[in-house]
Amino acid sequence: MEAGFSLIEVAVVVLMTGILAAIAAPSWDALTSRQRVRSVNSQVLQVMRQAQAEAKRTKANYKVEFDVTQDPPEYSVHLATATPVWQTLNVDGEVKAGMVELAITDPYPSTQNGVVFNYLGNLEDEEDVNFQVTVRPKDNTNNNAKRCVKAVTLLGLTEIFDRDACD
Structure with a gap:
């Protein structure tokens, strides 16, 4: 008897590996999509807080x-x-074209996709309260991955929300 595996044994292992990969692929794609959305959403929050801090500083x-x-x-x-x-x-180059999209929800769309913070770090215009930037996967098949940043109060409080709270 010779040592080693038969062709049938190798074929079975390759087939089982292929089946497991096919089962895991959609879950992996959803995980990476969710992580991208979270990263971009965190960057949106950071950018809004940066504008607020610069307004106070200067x-x-x-x-x-x-x-x-x-x-x-x-x-x-x-x-x-x-x-x-x-x-x-793009979170250090990790987000490429076609991966995420932004949507702006502004109750009074006079601000042209943005908000102004005054010298105290407060929203300059009370109409900007509830200004929202929503981040979601570009393919939009995973609605659970949707996250958003809202300007919640006139004092400039910005918070992160997810899923249904972004509607």
Whole structure:
């Protein structure tokens, strides 16, 4: 008797590995999609807080804007009177085109996809309360991955919400 595996044994192992990979692939895709959304959403929160901190530090109105037409989306933090300089929301290059999309919900869409923080770090315009930036996977098949950042109060409190709280 010779040592080793027969062709049938190797074929069975390869077939079982293929079946397990086919079962695990959708779960892995959902996990990576959720992680991307969380990373971009955290960056959105960080950008909004950066604008608020700059407004307090410089004692001037600072605006944060989001360009949802770009893929991947872009943002700008700048003096309210200055021209925006756009940067990509890509979390150190991990988010490529076609992976996530942003949606802006503004009860009074006069702010052009952004909010202004005054010298105290408060929202400059009371109409910007409930300004919301929603991040979701571009394919939109995993609705549980949806997350958002809302400007909750006039004092500039921004919070992260997920799923149904983003509607």
